[in-house]
Amino acid sequence: MKEKYIKTDVLVIGGGGAGLRAAIEAASYNGVKTCAVSKSIMGSGNTRMSTGNFCVAIDPPDSTEIHFADTIRGGAYINNQKLARTIIENGPEQLMALERYGSLFRRGGEFLDRLEGEARGGHSHPRGRGPIGEGLGIIRTLSTEAIRLGIESFEETMVTRLLLDKKGNVAGATAIDIRDGTFLVFNARAVILAAGGGGQIYLYSTNSTLNTGDGYALAYRAGAELIDMEMVQFMPFCFAYPGSQKGRMLGEAGHYGPKAKLLNKEGERFMAKYDPKRLERATRDIVSRSIFLEIIEGRGTDHNAVWLDNREGREGLGFFKDRYPIMYKRSRDFYGLEAAEWLNSFEVMPAVHYFMGGVRVENYRSNIERLYVIGENAGGAHGGNRLGGNSMLELMVSGALAGREAARASKELDLPALENGQIRSEKDRITRLLTGEDKGEDPYKVVEKIKKLSWEKAGLVRNGKALREGIEEIEGLREKMGEISLSNRSLTYNLELKAALEAENMLDVSAMVFRSALTRRESRGAHYRSDFPKRNDAEWLKNIIVFMDEGKMKIKSGDVELTYLRPEEMD
Numbered sequence: 053m054k055e056k057y058i059k060t061d062v063l064v065i066g067g068g069g070a071g072l073r074a075a076i077e078a079a080s081y082n083g084v085k086t087c088a089v090s091k092s093i094m095g096s097g098n099t100r101m102s103t104g105n106f107c108v109a110i111d112p113p114d115s116t117e118i119h120f121a122d123t124i125r126g127g128a129y130i131n132n133q134k135l136a137r138t139i140i141e142n143g144p145e146q147l148m149a150l151e152r153y154g155s156l157f158r159r160g161g162e163f164l165d166r167l168e169g170e171a172r173g174g175h176s177h178p179r180g181r182g183p184i185g186e187g188l189g190i191i192r193t194l195s196t197e198a199i200r201l202g203i204e205s206f207e208e209t210m211v212t213r214l215l216l217d218k219k220g221n222v223a224g225a226t227a228i229d230i231r232d233g234t235f236l237v238f239n240a241r242a243v244i245l246a247a248g249g250g251g252q253i254y255l256y257s258t259n260s261t262l263n264t265g266d267g268y269a270l271a272y273r274a275g276a277e278l279i280d281m282e283m284v285q286f287m288p289f290c291f292a293y294p295g296s297q298k299g300r301m302l303g304e305a306g307h308y309g310p311k312a313k314l315l316n317k318e319g320e321r322f323m324a325k326y327d328p329k330r331l332e333r334a335t336r337d338i339v340s341r342s343i344f345l346e347i348i349e350g351r352g353t354d355h356n357a358v359w360l361d362n363r364e365g366r367e368g369l370g371f372f373k374d375r376y377p378i379m380y381k382r383s384r385d386f387y388g389l390e391a392a393e394w395l396n397s398f399e400v401m402p403a404v405h406y407f408m409g410g411v412r413v414e415n416y417r418s419n420i421e422r423l424y425v426i427g428e429n430a431g432g433a434h435g436g437n438r439l440g441g442n443s444m445l446e447l448m449v450s451g452a453l454a455g456r457e458a459a460r461a462s463k464e465l466d467l468p469a470l471e472n473g474q475i476r477s478e479k480d481r482i483t484r485l486l487t488g489e490d491k492g493e494d495p496y497k498v499v500e501k502i503k504k505l506s507w508e509k510a511g512l513v514r515n516g517k518a519l520r521e522g523i524e525e526i527e528g529l530r531e532k533m534g535e536i537s538l539s540n541r542s543l544t545y546n547l548e549l550k551a552a553l554e555a556e557n558m559l560d561v562s563a564m565v566f567r568s569a570l571t572r573r574e575s576r577g578a579h580y581r582s583d584f585p586k587r588n589d590a591e592w593l594k595n596i597i598v599f600m601d602e603g604k605m606k607i608k609s610g611d612v613e614l615t616y617l618r619p620e621e622m623d
């Protein structure tokens with residue numbers, strides 16, 4: 053296996069929206085050398101697939117205070133309020149930065165002088181700003197700017213381990229170039245982790261196949277703390293069939309206009325039972341859980357779904373086609389023209405969409421010195437449930453902030469010394485997979501089992517018994533994983549090797565979700581326990597924190613810092 057050493061000031065791990073934004077900011081800082089690494093091409097990941105909706109409060113009577121209160125209420129009061137305030141206050145500047153780089157958000161008003169605002173579940177004002185070209189448009193803009201700045205990029209390169217110096221500060225990372233198997237060692241003054249979320253640990257997800265939670269596992273193994281990993285968001289409307297599309301996104305009520313109705317197989321508008329005031333416009337956690345409950349109680353369709361009926365809302369179809377061309381075309385291709393044109397109702401089911409949990413940060417700095425974590429990889433800003441359009445906001449603000457801070461810090465720091473032992477042991481781990489005796493489980497099968505397990509036992513409705521069983525099954529899989537060696541020994545485009553490395557990450561992430569979910573003995577936000585169905589502020593106005601201690605996963609909890617708002621003032 054060839055080896056290559058690269059020295060840089062700032063290393064960015066992840067080439068999605070957050071990573072690109074951070075790399076641009078760092079590289080713009082007075083001669084700072086910036087390298088960006090992506091498991092696929094630059095620009096890959098969820099940002100590229102998103103509708104790009106970006107929430108900012110700029111039209112009175114809306115205000116940043118109201119946006120902040122909506123975000124905390126939506127997050128069921130366990131948000132890191134300082135982070136939430138940071139992203140909301142800096143959002144308008146970062147939306148304008150995107151326009152400076154070349155993106156364009158939709159305008160309206162008499163002189164096309166106002167940014168249009170769309171409604172989104174849980175937001176009390178229409179503040180979702182739609183970029184032309186959706187998420188792909190944003191990614192194209194950021195990628196072009198990164199190329200213009202001459203950022204050195206490493207594509208199809210999977211980071212496998214964060215490296216620490218003698219003092220335990222981050223010093224770089226190892227990676228494998230999937231194209232030819234070169235083992236890369238990055239030595240950096242500062243590292244920004246932006247490897248996205250972990251939706252792929254679940255069977256059905258709206259996420260890109262790259263989102264296997266690598267960033268969470270890398271940070272965890274390096275000694276970072278992770279927060280509220282039990283908080284996994286489901287998108288309420290997703291394809292229920294065909295198999296290849298199951299779980300792909302069809303959106304939420306905000307995308308379909310005020311007349312969209314959800315019906316069970318008996319034709320009942322069931323949201324009236326679960327959230328009589330907001331109905332289908334309730335937050336994603338409530339709508340997703342309500343759909344799921346209808347299905348498991350036997351009122352679902354033959355495809356284990358419910359009906360989305362928007363026949364009365366057809367005046368909004370032109371708007372929908374214009375704003376969400378990908379969702380429109382996909383529903384036309386897979387559900388047929390009548391469904392796509394809202395002449396008939398069509399089937400929808402919830403699927404995993406977003407991780408509110410992630411690496412615990414203050415101002416996007418982790419507890420490991422010089423390691424910044426941003427975008428969906430970071431946890432805390434959204435608490436127990438993220439509002440639509442608040443992720444685009446976070447990835448742009450956190451990217452800009454961490455990029456600038458990392459660049460500034462790198463100017464004042466010496467290049468940290470790498471520890472050879474860590475590099476050797478990581479290379480040995482990969483070599484063992486490629487040269488060991490051919491035994492143990494097929495990594496693709498391990499991946500399949502993790503997905504099924506997470507879906508069935510840590511999904512929309514959880515209970516202590518299933519969670520405990522899940523934890524045992526994960527440990528069983530981990531033992532089998534330890535024996536894996538691969539049937540494909542090639543160094544060229546070895547996707548089996550990539551799958552095995554991902555499977556190890558997914559096991560850690562799944563264990564974090566299960567253990568955190570078992571610890572939180574209440575229901576809050578996206579986390580619903582049928583054995584503890586009520587929110588319990590007296591005992592659980594807390595964050596659940598996962599970390600590694602002497603090689604073992606440990607859990608603790610800490611009181612939420614109610615920096616600005618308290619639940620009793622808001623409910």
Ligand SMILES: Cc1cc2nc3c(=O)[nH]c(=O)nc-3n(C[C@H](O)[C@H](O)[C@H](O)COP(=O)(O)OP(=O)(O)OC[C@H]3O[C@@H](n4cnc5c(N)ncnc54)[C@H](O)[C@@H]3O)c2cc1C
Nearest residue numbers: 066067068070091097098099102105211248427428443444
């Ligand atoms: C279908 C869909 C629609 C959405 N619509 C919206 C919306 O309208 N508004 C909104 O606010 N949010 C939306 N979201 C959520 C939002 O898109 C994501 O939360 C956000 O894009 C995450 O950005 P990111 O940069 O953190 O991660 P990503 O964009 O997912 O990028 C992750 C990057 O990390 C890289 N990577 C992963 N592992 C490794 C590794 N081991 N080594 C090297 N690189 C690695 C990947 O290659 C990728 O480049 C949507 C999500 C989906 C899936």
